[in-house]
Amino acid sequence: MAAENIETIVNLSKRRGFVFPASEIYGGLGSSWDYGQLGVELANNIKKSWWNWLVYERDDIEGLDSSIIQNRLVWKYSGHEDTFSDPLVDCRDCNARLRQDKLEVENADSDTPKYKCSNCGSINLTDSRPFNLMFRTTLGAASSDEDPMALAYLRPETAQGIFINFANVLNTSRRKLPFGIAQIGKSFRNEVTPGNFIFRTREFEQMEMEYFCKPEEAPQLLEDWVANFQKWFASIGISAENLKLYEQTREELAHYAARTIDILYRFFPEREDEEKQFDELMGIANRTDFDLKTHSKKPEDAEGKRLNSDSTEDLSYFDEATKQRFYPYVIEPAVGVNRAMLAVLMDAYTEKTNDKGETRVILKLKPELAPVKVAVLPLAKNKPEIVEMARKLKKDLQPAMRAVYDDTGGIGKLYARQDEIGTPFCVTVDHESLEDEAVTVRDRDTWEQERVKVGELKDYLQKRLS
Numbered sequence: 001m002a003a004e005n006i007e008t009i010v011n012l013s014k015r016r017g018f019v020f021p022a023s024e025i026y027g028g029l030g031s032s033w034d035y036g037q038l039g040v041e042l043a044n045n046i047k048k049s050w051w052n053w054l055v056y057e058r059d060d061i062e063g064l065d066s067s068i069i070q071n072r073l074v075w076k077y078s079g080h081e082d083t084f085s086d087p088l089v090d091c092r093d094c095n096a097r098l099r100q101d102k103l104e105v106e107n108a109d110s111d112t113p114k115y116k117c118s119n120c121g122s123i124n125l126t127d128s129r130p131f132n133l134m135f136r137t138t139l140g141a142a143s144s145d146e147d148p149m150a151l152a153y154l155r156p157e158t159a160q161g162i163f164i165n166f167a168n169v170l171n172t173s174r175r176k177l178p179f180g181i182a183q184i185g186k187s188f189r190n191e192v193t194p195g196n197f198i199f200r201t202r203e204f205e206q207m208e209m210e211y212f213c214k215p216e217e218a219p220q221l222l223e224d225w226v227a228n229f230q231k232w233f234a235s236i237g238i239s240a241e242n243l244k245l246y247e248q249t250r251e252e253l254a255h256y257a258a259r260t261i262d263i264l265y266r267f268f269p270e271r272e273d274e275e276k277q278f279d280e281l282m283g284i285a286n287r288t289d290f291d292l293k294t295h296s297k298k299p300e301d302a303e304g305k306r307l308n309s310d311s312t313e314d315l316s317y318f319d320e321a322t323k324q325r326f327y328p329y330v331i332e333p334a335v336g337v338n339r340a341m342l343a344v345l346m347d348a349y350t351e352k353t354n355d356k357g358e359t360r361v362i363l364k365l366k367p368e369l370a371p372v373k374v375a376v377l378p379l380a381k382n383k384p385e386i387v388e389m390a391r392k393l394k395k396d397l398q399p400a401m402r403a404v405y406d407d408t409g410g411i412g413k414l415y416a417r418q419d420e421i422g423t424p425f426c427v428t429v430d431h432e433s434l435e436d437e438a439v440t441v442r443d444r445d446t447w448e449q450e451r452v453k454v455g456e457l458k459d460y461l462q463k464r465l466s
């Protein structure tokens with residue numbers, strides 16, 4: 001079972017503290033979201049899983065954390081200043097501002113397509129014009145009119161920070177091809193039509209890895225990384241039946257890509273048309289040698305002058321074995337943290353009826369991702385010895401796993417609350433615990449209970465959590 005629509009997750013998130021509307025007390029800010037006490041833990045656990053899997057478990061990937069704001073020339077040479085735009089149209093009837101490439105076409109067979117306003121259905125739309133998605137800002141006190149180099153952008157992808165550090169990482173880590181550089185961080189896009197909760201926002205977080213290789217290895221590596229990421233999604237609890245591969249058409253490819261395969265997730269299960277139920281979770285692109293070449297110092301002309309002195313570094317690679325110098329190709333798997341989190345939440349969402357006929361929500365998160373691993377609950381909060389024992393247990397468990405203590409309701413309510421936020425285990429301290437030094441451990445998914453000795457509790461939980 002999974003959530004029937006995104007709205008279910010929006011409600012759960014707001015109710016329990018995963019995600020809140022940003023600037024809510026001032027009326028909100030369209031499609032901006034804040035991550036609450038549970039959301040920050042879940043997002044951190046997803047990032048940890050990705051980082052461990054790529055940087056620690058493999059032997060061919062280094063980490064990086066580059067600046068959000070870079071020299072403007074990075075974005076000039078990457079092609080983003082000229083081409084990172086969406087086709088913008090205005091509806092003359094309802095004034096909606098829309099992305100033309102997301103609109104339905106009224107006359108699909110005609111050579112002169114008429115696009116339909118998604119807001120009011122009108123076909124009375126302006127011609128499209130490119131709208132650059134990069135957020136602009138100014139560095140220091142100068143205005144960008146006086147000094148064009150004072151103009152800066154908030155990065156729209158983390159990838160460029162990796163390319164411009166290619167030589168730094170290569171030379172200091174003494175890597176040989178193939179190897180990768182991984183980075184997690186915020187990116188910003190002034191999206192024309194953000195929406196669908198955290199699916200498309202103007203501020204979001206990416207987990208990107210650039211895998212540098214010999215040109216002839218790139219086609220196979222692209223396939224390998226598609227397969228690897230399908231496995232990673234399975235490991236974080238996303239079911240294969242809710243994933244689908246999509247090969248981008250020539251028209252859809254970004255200016256740098258020779259081939260891109262997207263992994264789609266069933267974000268919109270409520271839609272009748274099965275194809276429309278799926279949308280992009282991540283992309284895996286063959287960026288060729290476009291980026292390393294474009295950021296390299298340009299060669300001298302026939303008279304020995306540099307045609308362009310913007311970059312001071314040549315980002316080519318010297319292969320000791322063949323004594324050849326060339327620009328490596330790059331395979332780039334790029335995932336959004338926020339979309340991964342939405343997919344994880346949707347897939348984990350389950351409802352179960354208890355013996356009183358009440359419907360309960362259970363978030364069947366993989367233990368590795370659960371914001372809280374164990375909740376320690378006293379059965380009687382008016383009995384000081386029980387409270388003291390429960391509080392001590394929580395304290396003892398905390399260094400090894402995220403544990404919470406809760407006594408703010410009856411036991412049924414406390415269990416339900418933990419099920420709803422995906423806590424794999426509840427530990428209950430009762431009157432008997434004071435006599436037999438044992439507690440009841442309740443499993444989130446089966447609701448089965450087991451008596452465990454306090455001295456063995458940490459080991460027992462650690463074993464079951466892993």
Ligand code: GAP
Pocket residue numbers: 156157158159189191198199200201202203204205206208280281282283332334335336337338339340
């Ligand atoms: N460096 C390549 C790149 O940025 P992309 O397909 O534009 O490729 C990669 O972005 C991933 O980042 C997407 O698959 C998606 O998960 C996430 N993403 C992109 N734009 C987003 C947005 N506006 N809001 C939330 N996530 C976004």
